[in-house]
Amino acid sequence: MQDIDEEEQSLFEAPPLAEQERMVEAVLFATSEPVTLRELESRMPHGSDAGEAIALLRRRYEGRGVQLMKVGDAYALRTAPDLGFLMRKETVEQRKLSRAAIETLAIVAYHQPVTRAEIEEIRGVSVSRGTVDQLLELEWIRFGRRKMTPGRPVTFVVTQEFLDHFGLESARDLPGLKELRSAGLLENRPPPGHLPGPDGADDPEEEASTGQSELFED
Amino acid sequence: MQDIDEEEQSLFEAPPLAEQERMVEAVLFATSEPVTLRELESRMPHGSDAGEAIALLRRRYEGRGVQLMKVGDAYALRTAPDLGFLMRKETVEQRKLSRAAIETLAIVAYHQPVTRAEIEEIRGVSVSRGTVDQLLELEWIRFGRRKMTPGRPVTFVVTQEFLDHFGLESARDLPGLKELRSAGLLENRPPPGHLPGPDGADDPEEEASTGQSELFED
Amino acid sequence: MADTIFEQDRTAVAERLAAEALIVDVDGFEGPLDLLLTLGRTQKVDLRKISVLQLARQYLAFVEKAKALRLELAADYLVMAAWLAFLKSRLLLPPDPADEGPSGEELAAHLAFQLERLQAMRDAAARLMARDRLGRDFFARGQTQDMQRTRRVTYTATLLDLMQGYARIRTRDEFRPFVMDRDAVYTMEQALERMRGLIGFAGGWSDLTSYLPDGWGADPVRRRSATASTFAASLELVKEGHLDIRQAEAFAPIELRRKD
Numbered sequence: 001m002q003d004i005d006e007e008e009q010s011l012f013e014a015p016p017l018a019e020q021e022r023m024v025e026a027v028l029f030a031t032s033e034p035v036t037l038r039e040l041e042s043r044m045p046h047g048s049d050a051g052e053a054i055a056l057l058r059r060r061y062e063g064r065g066v067q068l069m070k071v072g073d074a075y076a077l078r079t080a081p082d083l084g085f086l087m088r089k090e091t092v093e094q095r096k097l098s099r100a101a102i103e104t105l106a107i108v109a110y111h112q113p114v115t116r117a118e119i120e121e122i123r124g125v126s127v128s129r130g131t132v133d134q135l136l137e138l139e140w141i142r143f144g145r146r147k148m149t150p151g152r153p154v155t156f157v158v159t160q161e162f163l164d165h166f167g168l169e170s171a172r173d174l175p176g177l178k179e180l181r182s183a184g185l186l187e188n189r190p191p192p193g194h195l196p197g198p199d200g201a202d203d204p205e206e207e208a209s210t211g212q213s214e215l216f217e218d
Numbered sequence: 219m220q221d222i223d224e225e226e227q228s229l230f231e232a233p234p235l236a237e238q239e240r241m242v243e244a245v246l247f248a249t250s251e252p253v254t255l256r257e258l259e260s261r262m263p264h265g266s267d268a269g270e271a272i273a274l275l276r277r278r279y280e281g282r283g284v285q286l287m288k289v290g291d292a293y294a295l296r297t298a299p300d301l302g303f304l305m306r307k308e309t310v311e312q313r314k315l316s317r318a319a320i321e322t323l324a325i326v327a328y329h330q331p332v333t334r335a336e337i338e339e340i341r342g343v344s345v346s347r348g349t350v351d352q353l354l355e356l357e358w359i360r361f362g363r364r365k366m367t368p369g370r371p372v373t374f375v376v377t378q379e380f381l382d383h384f385g386l387e388s389a390r391d392l393p394g395l396k397e398l399r400s401a402g403l404l405e406n407r408p409p410p411g412h413l414p415g416p417d418g419a420d421d422p423e424e425e426a427s428t429g430q431s432e433l434f435e436d
Numbered sequence: 437m438a439d440t441i442f443e444q445d446r447t448a449v450a451e452r453l454a455a456e457a458l459i460v461d462v463d464g465f466e467g468p469l470d471l472l473l474t475l476g477r478t479q480k481v482d483l484r485k486i487s488v489l490q491l492a493r494q495y496l497a498f499v500e501k502a503k504a505l506r507l508e509l510a511a512d513y514l515v516m517a518a519w520l521a522f523l524k525s526r527l528l529l530p531p532d533p534a535d536e537g538p539s540g541e542e543l544a545a546h547l548a549f550q551l552e553r554l555q556a557m558r559d560a561a562a563r564l565m566a567r568d569r570l571g572r573d574f575f576a577r578g579q580t581q582d583m584q585r586t587r588r589v590t591y592t593a594t595l596l597d598l599m600q601g602y603a604r605i606r607t608r609d610e611f612r613p614f615v616m617d618r619d620a621v622y623t624m625e626q627a628l629e630r631m632r633g634l635i636g637f638a639g640g641w642s643d644l645t646s647y648l649p650d651g652w653g654a655d656p657v658r659r660r661s662a663t664a665s666t667f668a669a670s671l672e673l674v675k676e677g678h679l680d681i682r683q684a685e686a687f688a689p690i691e692l693r694r695k696d
Binding site: 077 | 466467468469470512538542543546549550552553554556557558559560561563564565567568569570571572573574575576577578580
C-alpha cells in the first residue's frame with residue numbers, strides 16, 4: 001500500500017524551487033515562532049524540499065533588514081541586530097534576572113545536561129527552587145533526561161526559546177565555549193578526598209529523592 | 219530656533235538609500251500595525267526619505283512570498299495572497315450523531331412528510347430546535363410542503379444526500395417494523411419490572427419520566 | 437619618613453574599611469566559594485596563580501573578624517573555615533608518608549580549579565547577557581498571521597443506528613405503560629379532610645393505622661398509599677398545633693393524640 005501511495009504521490013510534481021522559496025518565505029513571515037523543516041514540509045505541497053528552499057531564502061536575505069536565522073532545528077525571520085535602535089517602541093520590557101538565575105542559566109547552557117547537584121557544586125551554594133522555577137517559566141531551560149549515575153538524577157538543558165532569545169543557532173555556538181572546554185573549565189572534576197560545600201553528592205540516595213520530588217511536585 | 223536646529227541636523231547626512239530600505243524593511247517587519255510614512259521617518263535618521271525607500275522595497279518584494287501593501291495611508295508587509303492556503307490547516311473531526319438526532323431523523327425517514335408536532339408525538343418528548351437545525355445543516359432533511367391541516371404546519375422530508383449517505387435508493391427501501399423485529403432489532407423491550415401493574419404503578423408521574431429516560435439510555 | 441608612616445596608616449585604614457565592608461556585606465555573598473573568589477581577587481593575580489595558602493589565611497582572618505564583631509555566620513561558612521584550617525596545616529607541614537589521603541597541593545589545586553571555574557561561568561554569563569537579544573536588539577515578526585485552524589466537524593450515523601433508533605421508539609409505543617391507576621391512590625387532601633373530622637375524638641394516644649379509611653387496609657398498594665397520606669396529613673396537623681405525635685422507636689407504631 002505504502003509503495004503505491006508513494007508512486008501515486010510522486011506523479012504530482014513538486015512546485016519549482018523558486019516557488020518553494022516563496023512558500024517558505026510566506027510561512028516564516030506569518031509567524032513569530034521558529035518553524036521546523038518538518039512543519040514547513042507538512043504545509044508545502046508533497047515532494048517539496050524545505051531545506052533547499054531555506055538555503056536559497058537565507059542567501060536572499062543576507063545583508064537585508066530582516067534575516068533568516070537558524071534556531072536549534074528550526075528557522076525564523078528576525079530583524080537585523082544593528083537596526084534595533086529603530087525598534088525602541090517594540091522593545092519588550094525584559095524581566096530582570098537575579099545574579100543567581102543568570103549564573104544558573106549560564107551553567108546549564110555551558111555544562112548541559114547538568115544536574116542540580118552539579119550546578120550547586122559549581123556555584124558553591126544550593127540552588128533555590130525559585131531560581132530554577134524562574135528559568136523554567138521563561139522556558140529557557142527544561143528537564144533533560146536522567147543521568148545514568150546512582151540515583152538517576154534529572155538534568156537540565158537549555159531550550160529552543162533560549163537559543164532564539166540569545167540569537168544562537170545551537171548551544172555549540174555559545175560564546176567562548178571552545179576556550180572554556182580546552183581550559184578544562186567545563187569538566188566536572190571530582191574533588192580529591194572530601195571538600196566541604198553544599199554538594200549533596202555524598203549521598204546519592206538523597207540527591208535522587210530531592211531531584212525526583214522536585215520534578216514531580218507542582 | 220527651529221531653523222538653526224534644522225540647519226544643524228542637515229549637517230549629518232542621511233544614510234544611503236539602500237540602508238534606508240533596510241530600515242524600512244525591519245520596521246515594517248517588526249511592528250504589529252501598518253506604519254505611515256510620517257511614523258517611518260520619525261524613527262529613521264534625519265533626512266531619510268521613507269517614501270523612496272518604500273518604493274525600492276516594494277519593488278524588491280515583487281513576486282515574492284511576501285508583499286509590501288499600502289493600507290490606507292500606511293504600509294505593511296503581508297504574505298502573498300496566492301499563498302494563503304499555506305496558512306490554513308484543516309482538521310476534520312468525525313462525531314457520532316446524538317441519539318435525539320438519530321431518532322428524529324429516523325422518524326422523518328419512516329413517516330415523511332412529517333410535522334414537528336408529529337415527531338414530538340411519536341418520540342414522546344419535544345424536539346429541540348438544535349436537533350432539527352443540525353439535520354437541516356447536514357442536508358439530511360429538508361422542508362417538505364405544508365400540511366393541509368389547520369395551521370398549515372411545515373413538514374420535513376429526507377433528502378437525496380440522506381439516501382446517498384445511507385446507501386438507499388429511496389426512503390421506501392427502509393426496512394419495515396416486521397423486518398426490524400426479525401433482524402433482532404426490536405428485542406429492545408422494556409424489562410418486566412417496568413410493565414404496568416399493581417407493584418410498579420406507585421407514582422404514575424415518575425414512571426412516565428424515568429421510563430422514558432431509561433429507554434433513551436443504553 | 438613621615439610620609440611613609442602616613443602612607444602605611446592610610447593603607448591600614450583602607451584595608452580595615454575593606455575588611456569591614458566585606459563583613460557587613462556577608463549577606464551579599466552567595467556562599468563561601470563566592471566569598472573566597474572575592475578575597476582571591478584582592479591578590480590581584482591570575483586565578484591560576486593564586487596562592488591558596490594566602491587565600492586560606494585571608495578567609496580565616498575574615499571569619500575571626502566576623503566572630504569578633506559577633507556576626508552570625510552561616511554554618512557552611514564555618515565548615516569552609518574548618519576545612520581551610522585543615523588545608524593550611526597540610527600545606528605548611530611536611531607530608532606524612534603514612535597518610536593516604538590527598539596531599540595539600542592536590543586539595544589546593546582543586547580549590548583553585550573551583551574558583552577558576554566559577555569565575556569562568558560568571559564571565560560566560562556576562563557575555564551571554566550582553567549578546568543581542570530577542571525583543572531588545574532584534575525582533576520577531578510583529579504582525580503574526582496565526583495559522584487558521586479550521587476544524588470541520590462531520591457527523592456520521594449508520595443505517596443500523598437509524599433503524600435501531602426507530603425501533604426504540606416503536607417498541608416504546610407497543611408497550612406504552614401509562615395506565616394511571618387512580619383507584620389505588622389516596623391523596624393527602626383526602627387524608628387531611630378525613631383527619632380533621634376525626635381528631636376531635638382522639639383524647640388519648642391512638643395508633644395512626646386506626647385512622648385509615650375503610651376499605652384501604654387490605655390491598656397492599658391501597659394500604660401503602662393511604663398510610664403515607666394519613667401520616668403526611670398528621671404531620672400537617674401537628675404543625676398547625678392540633679395534634680401530638682410520637683413513636684417509641686424505629687418501626688414502632690406511630691401514635692396520635694389531640695392537643696388541647
